[in-house]
Amino acid sequence: MLTKEQLLRPLARHRRDAILVTCMGVTRPWGKYSASELDFASADSAMGHTADLALGIALAQPGRKVICLNGDGSMLMTLGTLATILEAGARNLVLFVIQNESYEITGNQPIPAAGRIDFAALAQAVGFRRVYSFEDGAAYEEELPAALSGDGPVFVAVRVEKGSEGPISRSRKEQAHYLKVSLAESAHRLRRVLAAAGPFTSS
C-alpha cells in the first residue's frame, strides 16, 4: 500500500504538460507538489463527477494528456462513466482510482464492499485495454512513466493508505494554489490558459 507522498511525488515528476484534475483526499496534498496552472481541483463541485469533467477536458484537448485522480468512493458513484470514456474514445485520458476503501473527507467511513472491489478488473471488463494496478510504491514508480505515455484511455488503480483530510474549502486560507480561487474562476482560468497555449501535442 502506498502513502500519498509515494503516489503524488512521482506523478509530479512525470506529468510534464498534462492537465491534472484532482478531487477529495488528494486535493490538498497535490498542492504540495505542484503549482502548475494546468492543475484543476474538482473541489466545491459535485462528488462523483470528477472523471466526467476530466473526460470532457480530454475530448476538448486531444493533443494533451489529461490525468484524473479520482477517489474510489467517487468512482462508485458514476461507474457508468467508464463506459462513456470507452465510447468517447478518449485516448489521452489517464484515469486513476485512488483506493483507500473509505470516504476520507467525512471521517473514513468504509465504502460499500470495501476491500472486495477489483477496480482494475472492472475497467478491463468495460473494455479498457491498458490497465495498471499498484499496491507497492517501487513498482508504481517504475511503471508510472509507461502508464502516462502512449495511447489510452489508461486506467490506473492504486491502493493508498487512509488519510485524514477534512472538508475542502476554496479560500485564501487554503495552502494549495488552486484552492485559493472559486470553482468558477478556476474553470474560466484554465480555459484561458489552454486557449493561450493553443493546439498542443504531448511530447
Added chain:
Amino acid sequence: MQAKLVLEELKKCGITHVVGLPDNSSAALFSLLARDDSIRLITVTREGEAFAVASGLWIGGMTPAVLIQNTGFLESGDGFRGTALRMRIPLLCLITCRGYARNGVRAAGGNPAQRDVDDFSRPDLDSVALMTEPTLDAWGLPYDFLRTDADLAKIPEAFRRAGMESRPIALLATRDMS
C-alpha cells in the same frame, strides 16, 4: 418540431459537441447528430454525467450543448449544480419534456409542495411534468419553451444569453421532434 431545423440552429450557434441521453422526443435529433460530421455526439450513461462532461469540454475550449429529458434533468441535480451552474459555464441545455402532451395545460402548475399528494400518483398526470418547471426555478436555471418550429429562433437567443451571462440556459421542448 423538425429535428433537422433544430440541428441547423445548433450549427449556426457553433455548437461543437452535444452531450446527452436520448428519449423518444429527441430520438430523431440524436439520429441526425450520430451521422453529422460537424457536431460530435457524446452519449452518456446518466444525465448527471452530461453536465460534467459538457463543463469539461467548455473548459477545454469547446462549445458544448446538453440534450436530455426532463426525467434525466431531475436525476442530474448535483451534477448540474456542482459543475455547469457553479462553474458558470455558458451552456445551452435542451430538455425534452415528457408528460407535457399528456398533462396539457395542467403540465406545470406551480409549487409541488402545494399540490395534493394524489396529483403525483394520478395516472392521467405525469408527475415529471408537474415538477419540471418548479425544479428549474429552484435550481436557478432560466428557461423558455420550444413548442413549434416557429420557436426555434429561441435557440440562438438562449445561446447568446448563456454566453453574455456566463450561465446555463434551458430550452424545454414540449413536442416530439420528427
